[in-house]
Amino acid sequence: MSSAVPQVVFKTRVRDESVVGENPYRWQDLTSDEIFAGRRVVLFALPGAFTPTCSSTHLPGYEARYDELRQLGIDEVYCLSVNDAFSMFQWASMQKVAKVKMLPDGNGDFTRDMQMLVKKHNLGFGERSWRYSLLVEDGVIKKLFVEPGKSDNCATDPFECSDVDTMLEYIKSLDTLAA
Numbered sequence: 001m002s003s004a005v006p007q008v009v010f011k012t013r014v015r016d017e018s019v020v021g022e023n024p025y026r027w028q029d030l031t032s033d034e035i036f037a038g039r040r041v042v043l044f045a046l047p048g049a050f051t052p053t054c055s056s057t058h059l060p061g062y063e064a065r066y067d068e069l070r071q072l073g074i075d076e077v078y079c080l081s082v083n084d085a086f087s088m089f090q091w092a093s094m095q096k097v098a099k100v101k102m103l104p105d106g107n108g109d110f111t112r113d114m115q116m117l118v119k120k121h122n123l124g125f126g127e128r129s130w131r132y133s134l135l136v137e138d139g140v141i142k143k144l145f146v147e148p149g150k151s152d153n154c155a156t157d158p159f160e161c162s163d164v165d166t167m168l169e170y171i172k173s174l175d176t177l178a179a
Helices: 032-036 052-064 066-071 085-095 109-113 164-178
Strands: 009-015 025-031 040-046 076-081 101-104 117-119 127-129 132-137 140-146
Touching: 009 085, 009 101, 025 032, 040 052, 040 164, 052 066, 052 076, 052 085, 052 164, 066 164, 076 127, 085 101, 132 164, 140 164
Parallel strands: 040 076, 076 101
Antiparallel strands: 009 025, 040 132, 117 127, 132 140
């Protein structure tokens, strides 16, 4: 795989002490280029904040092994979900996420352009991201791990290859080949 990541604008919230009140955050647009250009990034996408596998394994796995990814030359790790910035913030707070950056794709623009948007009406979720992970170098997708069985209203939630262990093994294999 060697195609460019979709060019979208993410609607994020950032802490800003100049904002008066109990909620010192403001909106900030973040472009694909600001995330990926000139950097080596791991992005993993999942169906939703607060959902079982996402909360028990997927996000915690990347958080726990974040430093190992950084030691292998990864500049940043992002967790993307078709959720709004408020949900992503609260989920990260409840999960005690301090290292992985949360990336809300509230309108599903990035997910749609990645062709990973699926219907999850059978669960009352609307449209969400299929589970996958990416290794991106300077805006170019170098590796894409897509969970098997991608389909609308899938009865299962496969979690076999978008996990942190698979990504780490792949990155380490690149380092071995380069040596």
